[in-house]
Amino acid sequence: MPSIHERIREDLLSCEQDLWTAITSANPAPAVKKLCLPEANLIFPQMPILTVEGNPSLNDGLQPPFHRFDSYRLNQVRVIVVNLTAGIVTYQIEAARGGQAYNATSSSTWSQGADGEWRMACHQETI
Template identity: 50%
Template sequence: MPDIYDRIREEVSDKELALWTALTCADPASELIKLSNPEANFMFPKKEVLTLEDHDKFRKALRAPFHRFDTYRIDEVRIFIIDLMAATVTCKVHAEREGRKYRATSHTTWSQASDGEWRIVTHQECKV
């Protein structure tokens, strides 16, 4: 049986992949809302800080072509366990749409909710 820290790393890694799958789909808002703590903040390049306070505003900000990529990959993924119910993930993002490249560093902080699910607290991207 894996130790608790290995399990946390695996669960958070799976959630980070779910986050990026959602971010790169045609309509990410609904899935991001499901993945997020109700007080989550999202910081994307050249956008104001997004919160879930107003779901309509959140959905509007993430409408296509926002992050709609033909391909993407994340690498140099590092998971830092803050405590048994919190972790942060950093990674590099390589994506492309119609020949245009998107390169960024990403940082997501996750917390484990009372139902045991890991949820986004903050997500930030810095375009490089």
């Protein structure tokens, strides 16, 4: 049986995959919002900091075709288990749309609520 830390790592990796599936979808804002804490921050290159309900909001900043990639891959993935209800995932992202490549360093901080669901507190990409 895997240790609790291994299960947390697996959960956080799954959450990060869910995030990238949402980010690269045709209409990312609703799916990304479901993954976020109400006070979450999303920090993307050359954009203002996005918040769930602030100005600018996720709905404003993640308008299609935001991050619409044909493919993506997470490399050099590291999961840091902060405690039983918090963790950070860091990685290199390689993505492509047509012939154009997107490469960035990224991290997401996740928090597990009383309901057992993991929600994102902060996501950041740096190119």
